[in-house]
Amino acid sequence: MAPKLYYFDGRRGDAEAIRMLFKDTGIAYEDVGVSEETFKQMDAAGDLLFGQLPMVDFDGLKLVEQPAILEHIAQMADKAGKGTNKYLGENENERSTARSLCSAACDLRRESLAMRKEGSNDAKRKFKADVLPVWFAALDKLAVASNDEDKGLGAGVHFTFGDMAIFEAVNAITVALNLSVIRPYPNLKEWHDKAVHRAAIEVHIQGRDDAPW
Structure with missing residues (x-):
């Protein structure tokens, strides 16, 4: 029985990294949109x-919290032994x-x-000035490739389940603010670009509908 992913209908949110990991691992799943009434x-x-x-819902095991879900999918993929990753x-x-x-x-x-919810230009400027440099500078140090x-x-x-979580968070920011925000961080940009061009991820990103985060 294929796993069933339940998330608010028409939204990416915390479910998007899960979708991406299912796609990247090649594990078939069902994406179930949930209305507010169904959620209640x-x-x-x-x-x-x-x-x-x-x-x-993994055949009766109902997991919440994105990190736990991602790790469980990773465990399924590694146990199945698909590919070398x-x-x-x-x-x-x-x-x-x-x-x-x-x-x-x-x-x-x-x-x-929080920046998206406020939605103002001031919120975006503050995020770019105060939040983004701290995170992207730290990730840039981690992204130095050994080969x-x-x-x-x-x-x-x-490319671990943790990499997927970070990739989706960074990618969502580039979508919201423009890809130019990542250019001052060359190692992070190179790593992000590698991830974007992972075959299944590239197909998923190109084929997904416009949706609120």
């Missing part, structure tokens, strides 16, 4: 731990790094969402 019904029925989306990383140190990246992506996404095959941030060459 699911919550009342006890289907949503902590009363929130996204939620993925290891989404959990090569070892426990790399897996722990991936978890750290997921947490960082959540923090970055939270700050960018042409290095697809991951930090130690290891694999």
